Amino acid sequence: SAVISQKPSRDICQRGTSLTIQCQVDSQVTMMFWYRQQPGQSLTLIATANQGSEATYESGFVIDKFPISRPNLTFSTLTVSNLSPEDSSIYLCSGGQGRTDTQYFGPGTRLTVL
Template sequence: SAVISQKPSRDICQRGTSLTIQCQVDSQVTMMFWYRQQPGQSLTLIATANQGSEATYESGFVIDKFPISRPNLTFSTLTVSNMSPEDSSIYLCSVHGQDQETQYFGPGTRLLVL
């Protein structure tokens, strides 16, 4: 399976500010996925990022709040904009394995918004 890294691993931010989370994969992948894991809740898909095209957002998530970049086949960023305490969560990126079915996850970014 691919090796996935995320930066930062954790951060504490003030409300109204924005944070950009990076996801780096050690091999080229077509799709990268961004999930949110709020305290006590299940992982929820935010969007799917394909290289060279606009990200596809799930219901309840909008580009203005969570802009995503995908400049190449090994890297993506997710920005959490105009943050509020409700954005405090773990943000995870994932990619497909060789079977193109199983998703493998990065270590996550733990965000606390004060």
């Protein structure tokens, strides 16, 4: 298994600003993912973070709004840009060996946009 840490654990941001979330894995995982968990909705995959190259985004998510970096196998960042109240959500990173293999999750970042 992998132990995954995220920071910040929570933040309150103003409309129009950006928030960058960091995710660190304690062991090398093949794949890292970013999810959004909005109130009353199921966990939604934003993108797969690829080491050294552009992330692979799911339908409905774009790089301009959710730029992602993964400079090495154990670290990734997600930026949520040009924040609006609709971006208020929990953001989770996870790591695993494949897209449909067991994923291990970080503790999440609770974002509130005013």
